[in-house]
Amino acid sequence: MPIREVLILAFESLYANKLRASLTMLGMIIGVGAVVLLVSIGNGARNYITKQFEGLGTNLIVVQPGKTDKKMSFGPPVGNSKEKLTLADVDALEKQSAYLDAVTGILFGAGTVKTLDRSNNVNILGTNDKFVKIFNIIVTQGQFFATEEEHGRRVTVLGGHLAESLFGEQNPVGQMVKINDSEHRVIGVIRKEGTKLGFNMDDVAFVPTKTAMKIFNDDKLFGIRARAKSKISMDDAIEEIRDILKGRHNGEEDFTIMNQYSMLEALNTILGMMTYVLAGIGMISMVVGGIGIMNIMLVSVTERTREIGIRRAVGARKRDILKQFLTEAIALSLIGGGLGLFGSVSLTYVAYGFLRSFDMRAPAWIFLPAFLISVLTGVLFGVWPAKKAAALETIDALRYE
Amino acid sequence: MALIELKDVTKIFTMGDEDIRALDHVDLKIQEGEFISIIGPSGCGKSTLLSLLGLLDQPTTGVYKLDGQSVESIKDDQKAMLRNQKIGFVFQTFHLLPRASALRNVEMPLVYSANYSVQHTGAKMKDMALEALKKVSLTDRANHKPNELSGGQRQRVAIARALVNHPKILLADEPTGNLDSKSGNEILDIFQLLNKSGVTVLLITHDPKIADRARRKVLMLDGKIVPEK
Ligand SMILES: Nc1ncnc2c1ncn2[C@@H]1O[C@H](COP(=O)(O)OP(=O)(O)OP(=O)(O)O)[C@@H](O)[C@H]1O
Numbered sequence A: 001m002p003i004r005e006v007l008i009l010a011f012e013s014l015y016a017n018k019l020r021a022s023l024t025m026l027g028m029i030i031g032v033g034a035v036v037l038l039v040s041i042g043n044g045a046r047n048y049i050t051k052q053f054e055g056l057g058t059n060l061i062v063v064q065p066g067k068t069d070k071k072m073s074f075g076p077p078v079g080n081s082k083e084k085l086t087l088a089d090v091d092a093l094e095k096q097s098a099y100l101d102a103v104t105g106i107l108f109g110a111g112t113v114k115t116l117d118r119s120n121n122v123n124i125l126g127t128n129d130k131f132v133k134i135f136n137i138i139v140t141q142g143q144f145f146a147t148e149e150e151h152g153r154r155v156t157v158l159g160g161h162l163a164e165s166l167f168g169e170q171n172p173v174g175q176m177v178k179i180n181d182s183e184h185r186v187i188g189v190i191r192k193e194g195t196k197l198g199f200n201m202d203d204v205a206f207v208p209t210k211t212a213m214k215i216f217n218d219d220k221l222f223g224i225r226a227r228a229k230s231k232i233s234m235d236d237a238i239e240e241i242r243d244i245l246k247g248r249h250n251g252e253e254d255f256t257i258m259n260q261y262s263m264l265e266a267l268n269t270i271l272g273m274m275t276y277v278l279a280g281i282g283m284i285s286m287v288v289g290g291i292g293i294m295n296i297m298l299v300s301v302t303e304r305t306r307e308i309g310i311r312r313a314v315g316a317r318k319r320d321i322l323k324q325f326l327t328e329a330i331a332l333s334l335i336g337g338g339l340g341l342f343g344s345v346s347l348t349y350v351a352y353g354f355l356r357s358f359d360m361r362a363p364a365w366i367f368l369p370a371f372l373i374s375v376l377t378g379v380l381f382g383v384w385p386a387k388k389a390a391a392l393e394t395i396d397a398l399r400y401e
Numbered sequence B: 001m002a003l004i005e006l007k008d009v010t011k012i013f014t015m016g017d018e019d020i021r022a023l024d025h026v027d028l029k030i031q032e033g034e035f036i037s038i039i040g041p042s043g044c045g046k047s048t049l050l051s052l053l054g055l056l057d058q059p060t061t062g063v064y065k066l067d068g069q070s071v072e073s074i075k076d077d078q079k080a081m082l083r084n085q086k087i088g089f090v091f092q093t094f095h096l097l098p099r100a101s102a103l104r105n106v107e108m109p110l111v112y113s114a115n116y117s118v119q120h121t122g123a124k125m126k127d128m129a130l131e132a133l134k135k136v137s138l139t140d141r142a143n144h145k146p147n148e149l150s151g152g153q154r155q156r157v158a159i160a161r162a163l164v165n166h167p168k169i170l171l172a173d174e175p176t177g178n179l180d181s182k183s184g185n186e187i188l189d190i191f192q193l194l195n196k197s198g199v200t201v202l203l204i205t206h207d208p209k210i211a212d213r214a215r216r217k218v219l220m221l222d223g224k225i226v227p228e229k
């Protein structure tokens, strides 16, 4: 039986039961739509995070005090660990390392920044001149710390947004601000970057490391950030840091070294898992859609028993009947799946239009699996009803009332 | 060799614990090119006999040989082929697809012809179906669905469908039952014409006048064939 005729029959029959066919398709529309939507969101989230990590700086190495055993993790719990990293550690790394481009210790805490008429609660970050290099910071006005300012001078560099909110149109460079009640001179402003990995540098007041130690009255570093000379030397750099720091810490590894890529990998693993879980949930709705198809096809076979008998009587083989009903089921699932795909892809584009910073547009590769899954659902849930139809005895089918 | 040969054929329908002998030790030989009418009272087994001959059902016991081949040994697909290519069947209750137009109903056997012989183009199928409808004077109702047709018109659609594939054997179960004597006679004319061109025709009727137009008359009573004179 020519495929053209099989298709005509399938569509004639679906058209004759428009409402029923549409309702059945709804299950597939929702199922495929959900899978595509969830996968797109997961995919978008992954791209988003990757971009954020890349924007964070290149070849970044993070050293945190405290030891963690697990390899794939985001480091030790932040906070008051007994182990400490000190400025002396930073100096040692700076002097002895062959693989590092730049090293800085950082301190971190909340504080207030005041001008005469304004006061902002912000994050205060103590660091040195290398910070700019490690995190690809762009200074728009004035300059970042020079090397000598490391030694506790009361100067500050403001995040772009913070500078705007304190000084408006005025040039902040050269102005005085009070950080937690001690006077600091503003020497620079950095470009607004938006939030990176949940950390908003735009609202940060940077101060030299030793100044930060005075402000927070603490000589422990929050952590060390370093940049390897190249991506290939990343592993060597990490080994080197470990050796140097261990040597300084009585041979004890009381710190954790992470690199950008392993952190990204760990995050991506989690995100990937989440994507699969979401896709799995979507799949459940596909199964529900498939059961809907099976149900309708079973009803259809019963309703059309006489038609089956008539077709058999004028020369249809069992396999022609099978083909006819299977095609109908696949048409249902494919049209439903196609509409679901179209709908969800459009939706991701519309969402992207509203939220440019998060690109959740469906990836191009989604089309083939969505198509295959739709066909597969039709086959899987259509084959039993179709077999039932084909197995009917001609004479019984003809006599069926 | 006879085209159709029934030897000691019995068909029993079991209804609960009651057995109904629809056919009771039937012997029948039909030569190629014959024109036979079967008459008999309601319930005597005429339609049952025709279903067997048309390969729609099997005998409970006995042997049915079609063209010398025992039907028991014919595979299901082969039977479908014979029904499509060699046999034209006019059902007592028409058996038209309610959702399809007269034209689509008549085209239906041609759709399945592609399995066995030629694959007709859509246009060719339409031509052949229209030609068959023309034979039964129904061209003007080609696009009507069965529920938009009168009983006699439906019967004629069913006849057109049986003729469309140029069968070798025509099995017609009261094809004139719903027709006035004029239209009935027209159908009989068609059958006679077909018969002249070599088609074997087997016709069930209650009407003795129509039965008389056949060259051979078979009388059935209570599932048995009354011996011919
Ligand atoms: N599928 C069936 N199940 C049970 N009994 C059946 C079945 N088909 C036919 N019969 C019985 O077999 C007998 C013969 O039926 P058949 O339809 O062959 O009669 P008929 O000669 O065609 O009658 P009519 O002239 O009224 O069409 C009837 O008694 C009928 O009740």
Ligand SMILES: [Mg+2]
Pocket: B046, B047, B048, B092, B173
């Ligand atoms: Mg009958």
